[in-house]
Amino acid sequence: MVKALSSEDIARRVARDIPNGAYVNLGAYVNLGIGMPMLVADYPVPGREFVLHSENGLLGMGPAPAAGEEDMDLINAGKQAVTILPGGSYFHHADSFAMIRGGHIDISILGAYQVAANGDLANWALPGPKPPAVGGAMDLVAGARQVWVMLATHVAKDGAHKIVERCDLPLTGLNCVHRVYSDLAVIDITPKGLVVTDMVAGLSAEELEAKTGAPLAFAESCRALLSGRAA
Amino acid sequence: MVKALSSEDIARRVARDIPNGAYVNLGAYVNLGIGMPMLVADYPVPGREFVLHSENGLLGMGPAPAAGEEDMDLINAGKQAVTILPGGSYFHHADSFAMIRGGHIDISILGAYQVAANGDLANWALPGPKPPAVGGAMDLVAGARQVWVMLATHVAKDGAHKIVERCDLPLTGLNCVHRVYSDLAVIDITPKGLVVTDMVAGLSAEELEAKTGAPLAFAESCRALLSGRAA
């Protein structure tokens, strides 16, 4: 029986994977996109401090305030009230995107409509009459050192693949995604294609391949997991 | 008998000519170059407030401090200790030159080796073995709304013209000077060439022309002055 991860489970896993910086005690600087990535802020990792960047001009973003404590001068990229942690700072939009575009953000965590095996991402425009809206997504994928994508479900509700050979929705950026976290697996996007590094228990390689629109390779660790289950 | 102006006289005259801004009580923002232009700071005009910009990151530059009160964290573009007036602010170099390049400085006041009748300026490099040094002069002439040049003497010590048809020294900028203040005259640089708007008493038009390396026209006000003296 396959037990898919909840969005909260995925967020917890992502938080756990955020590394420390290149130097001891340097910390990582992480931007959380609107929507599901925001959940990552709710899962601090004991003994590890990282700094959350909010594109609207905030470093050191903390969790949502208690009800009644909201300050609408202090919001995140999703326009929700947040808090600021000790060590935080405010700055204007050009400075905020200088951090992003200049390669100072270690990891950008984003949602997606489609991710391609070559790292292309589509996460800003769907067909329809609504006006398009892009926000900072294109800047983030072009500027952050790593881009991680979170998918609440590995496939869309209608069964369509979200992880595909080539995106057919309007692109956010080319060759920009490094890793995908879904409810079923963790997949690295490498120059050689998709490499599964982790899977939920009970899922077979064939099942995951069926739910993925591009060829999968399985990392050593993952193969051990699979064969362990098979044994 | 011609009485040439002292550098202090020229500075006093320049200060008096700094206009108010476009709106009532808006003030003018003025950058003073290294050397003689710095004297302008010593001649406040009663009832008129303007703001001095120092390229190293200071608005609201005040006069030199009293002896013993120097703070070497608070210096001007010439690396001399200065003071800050109420209403002043500090900012970094990119912001400082954004003010200059972005057209926010109303007047840049500079020294010069040569000024041409077409507004070209040469004020940064002389022949010789010394390493060249440009500082902010090229940014100032490209960015300020007006460029005024101060000449301590209308001609060089060796009699060479400083105001010329074409500069032969390395240029600081093209078509950038709007007005020249010398010890003998005030000259506007217009699309039609040099127009004298003021002269020291006792000087004839012919004498000024002889000391100037390009054709001069004389403004209405100046012609009145000349004919008044002649009468």
Next chain:
Amino acid sequence: MIDKRVSTLADMVADCPDLRDGAIVLIGGFGDAGVPEKLIETICELGLRNLTVVSNNAGSGDYGLASLLKAGCVGKMVCSFPRSAGSIIFEELYAAGKIELEIVPQGTLAERIRAGGAGIPAFYTATGFGTPLAQGKETREFDGRHYVMERAIRADVALIHARTADRWGNLTYPKTARNFNPIMAMAAATTLAEVRRFVDNVAPEEVVTPGIFVTRMVEIGER
């Protein structure tokens, strides 16, 4: 004496020749934070037409920028994210073909405004390369990476919201309400500010927007 303070929003707005039909207007704020709402609503009453408004969002509800849209003053919006919750008025105008829309990636929008203020006519960014938002734009390779050339935005008027100001126009901002306000203040011929509180003197090391970028301002009180 330099004194950029004006008593009322109506007076400030009336004495601003750059506020005219067809003007390009920068409006600060991100979501509802740092939007000069009172100033916008005062400008609504001028009945201007065919403004190009540059602002990150396209307003929400029927206040602030949305009221300017509703009044029919805006011919074109330049923004990164017009699809905020509650941006109904914009969506109706857009669906009816009554307003032009230019979508710009948020960081490119910020940098284009900053470039306008800093006298940089154009710059290159990797943002948007290979996407529909780079269509028709010049691209160029530097050191093996592809970039899009983007032009500066300069405006006739900037409308901004600040926390404190002194008579010289030195400004501070409240928390993330800073957002686009400081760079917009740099990029317009005339910058008008609504300010929560006038003070005698903003400390020189705490000034965020130096007075050189501010034309006129009005005290609107704490919210």
Next chain:
Amino acid sequence: MIDKRVSTLADMVADCPDLRDGAIVLIGGFGDAGVPEKLIETICELGLRNLTVVSNNAGSGDYGLASLLKAGCVGKMVCSFPRSAGSIIFEELYAAGKIELEIVPQGTLAERIRAGGAGIPAFYTATGFGTPLAQGKETREFDGRHYVMERAIRADVALIHARTADRWGNLTYPKTARNFNPIMAMAAATTLAEVRRFVDNVAPEEVVTPGIFVTRMVEIGER
């Protein structure tokens, strides 16, 4: 826990792989204000060779940057004004043909560094058009005005001087000693700071350089 504080300058410098022969090094300061003198003097002892140093001036006397020049560590200077009073060591090296010099207009230098930090590979400026400093550079017309294309400067290491810092690396600067320090902090792979005083927490609205731009720092005491 994030903690970028190091006990001694020697430790900080020893643990910095980007400080190596041939490195590009940004050094803050304008004249003597805001120059990280103690940090430079510590680096002198590493005996590095062929550094490219980007700094507004070329040092004066025999302290700070001049000591690095004197020790023969620098192969090239990129600066706007190497001819300050007392810049004797640089002038001697230059006259002897022992050092390369790239002169850059001061605002272009600042903007090239800021561009490096902001991920802008190139931009256009009117500064220098038609002068010897634009020779060999690409030019282009926008809206009837001529501009020079300038490339970003990115460095291996930035050496900066600050007034206060907290453990996250948030910095403030003293008065005009701010100058090039904040933009240089943005434009290097590793940013090392000498700081007059460590504090528990720099107030978030008074931070000039957010900690994201700072790698390591040492407290050097008030001067």
